[in-house]
Amino acid sequence: MMGATTSGEIRAHNRVRLLRAVHDCGAGRTRSQLTRDLRLARGTASVLVAGLAEDDLLHEEPAREHARGRPTQVPGPHPRGPLALAADVREDAWELAACELGGGTTVLELRPHDGTPDGALRPLGAAIAAHGRRLGHRVIGVGVALAGPVRHGGLVDIAHLGWRSVDVPGVLRSGASETPRPGDPEAPRPDGRGDQEAPPWRLGEGVPGAPVVGNDTAFAALAEARRGRLRGVRVGLHLHVDFDLGGVLVVDGLPLGGASGTGAEFGHMPLTGSDRLCPCGAIGCWGMDVGANALLRHVGLAYGGGRGRAQAEEVLATSEEAVAANARALGRGVAALVNAHDPEVVTLSGHGVELLERAGATLKDSCAPGLMAIRRDDPPPIEGSALGWRGALLGAMESVFDAFLTPEGLERWRENHPDQGHDTPDQRNVTHSTMKGAEPT
Numbered sequence: 332m333m334g335a336t337t338s339g340e341i342r343a344h345n346r347v348r349l350l351r352a353v354h355d356c357g358a359g360r361t362r363s364q365l366t367r368d369l370r371l372a373r374g375t376a377s378v379l380v381a382g383l384a385e386d387d388l389l390h391e392e393p394a395r396e397h398a399r400g401r402p403t404q405v406p407g408p409h410p411r412g413p414l415a416l417a418a419d420v421r422e423d424a425w426e427l428a429a430c431e432l433g434g435g436t437t438v439l440e441l442r443p444h445d446g447t448p449d450g451a452l453r454p455l456g457a458a459i460a461a462h463g464r465r466l467g468h469r470v471i472g473v474g475v476a477l478a479g480p481v482r483h484g485g486l487v488d489i490a491h492l493g494w495r496s497v498d499v500p501g502v503l504r505s506g507a508s509e510t511p512r513p514g515d516p517e518a519p520r521p522d523g524r525g526d527q528e529a530p531p532w533r534l535g536e537g538v539p540g541a542p543v544v545g546n547d548t549a550f551a552a553l554a555e556a557r558r559g560r561l562r563g564v565r566v567g568l569h570l571h572v573d574f575d576l577g578g579v580l581v582v583d584g585l586p587l588g589g590a591s592g593t594g595a596e597f598g599h600m601p602l603t604g605s606d607r608l609c610p611c612g613a614i615g616c617w618g619m620d621v622g623a624n625a626l627l628r629h630v631g632l633a634y635g636g637g638r639g640r641a642q643a644e645e646v647l648a649t650s651e652e653a654v655a656a657n658a659r660a661l662g663r664g665v666a667a668l669v670n671a672h673d674p675e676v677v678t679l680s681g682h683g684v685e686l687l688e689r690a691g692a693t694l695k696d697s698c699a700p701g702l703m704a705i706r707r708d709d710p711p712p713i714e715g716s717a718l719g720w721r722g723a724l725l726g727a728m729e730s731v732f733d734a735f736l737t738p739e740g741l742e743r744w745r746e747n748h749p750d751q752g753h754d755t756p757d758q759r760n761v762t763h764s765t766m767k768g769a770e771p772t
């Protein structure tokens with residue numbers, strides 16, 4: 332530990348370590364296992380757990396199964412504990428979820444949109460503000476994943492939708508400010524419970540402030556590194572397939588973001604010999620040949636603009652030819668990137684999982700000839716993500732918890748909870764955890 336010398340600093344440091352360990356293991360390890368993992372004295376662990384429980388940060392439940400002897404406790408999220416709001420904005424819809432310590436997520440809303448920045452982001456901003464008010468000071472931050480390159484500060488370009496330098500935090504904020512707040516003259520008063528129902532809450536006013544905005548592929552890769560197949564992998568390649576394909580290299584658990592944050596763009600490399608013009612402005616982009624748009628194009632259906640998801644899923648399920656063409660293009664590109672980066676493993680999320688299941692042999696057969704001779708004896712495995720479509724959402728969540736799980740973040744939480752006894756947010760929609768994802772309530 333660096334710089335922690337006083338007993339108070341050491342305690343603050345150990346609080347962060349313990350919460351981080353609970354979060355990273357999915358709240359699935361017992362107190363004694365965590366005590367051993369973190370090399371803590373048993374007494375120290377007891378004091379830490381008690382303090383964190385008092386601060387509404389941790390709650391222990393008896394282990395479901397334990398050997399004879401004393402029941403074992405499993406530290407997990409507190410029922411009034413911190414929540415990250417995470418959103419995945421796809422080209423045709425967005426999904427908003429509340430995520431608790433340990434990674435349990437509950438979907439709050441899932442809504443289609445018209446593909447414009449205002450049509451997609453203002454209602455999302457309003458939903459974030461509404462749920463933020465309802466959940467009050469439990470909300471520790473907001474993470475938003477978008478299907479395009481995101482520059483530092485949250486400026487996003489989504490070529491397929493014609494978005495250029497869209498100020499995502501700004502549009503979210505303007506959407507948030509459109510909803511009446513409790514206490515505003517026009518706001519409906521909560522039935523019989525008055526203004527103590529929830530504190531006023533606006534996007535950007537909470538802790539720690541501005542939303543964390545990032546690229547969906549980079550977030551999916553981050554989630555894969557924390558909770559999926561890339562956990563503990565030093566160099567991995569992650570590819571996320573939706574309407575088109577995105578890819579990023581993950582080194583020591585972190586997606587390489589580039590100098591301005593827009594580095595995760597393997598989909599815009601000319602890896603398949605195509606001469607098709609990509610909406611990004613370049614010619615022959617790999618992403619033109621892999622994903623829902625390519626599936627639709629293959630069978631002669633209209634494509635682009637974030638339309639046609641249902642039809643593309645139908646093609647994916649029924650057209651072997653279209654699936655094989657997608658898989659061949661995917662395999663050729665993977666070979667090029669494996670030659671360049673020498674990853675230990677290649678992971679696929681989104682439609683990539685289905686392409687692998689439906690046409691894995693075709694994919695690998697078209698990858699093999701593109702590999703350098705020195706790579707052929709022991710090529711990296713190509714594997715589907717266990718997180719499926721949840722990766723981008725979970726990665727957005729991780730970014731929020733990364734900012735929170737620090738001595739400063741926990742101190743802010745304490746300062747914002749002067750009297751936890753009165754904290755009774757409505758939990759009707761945030762009651763259980765599931766990594767598989769719940770239906771919207």
Ligand SMILES: [Zn+2]
Pocket residue numbers: 598599600609610611612613616
């Ligand atoms: Zn392109």
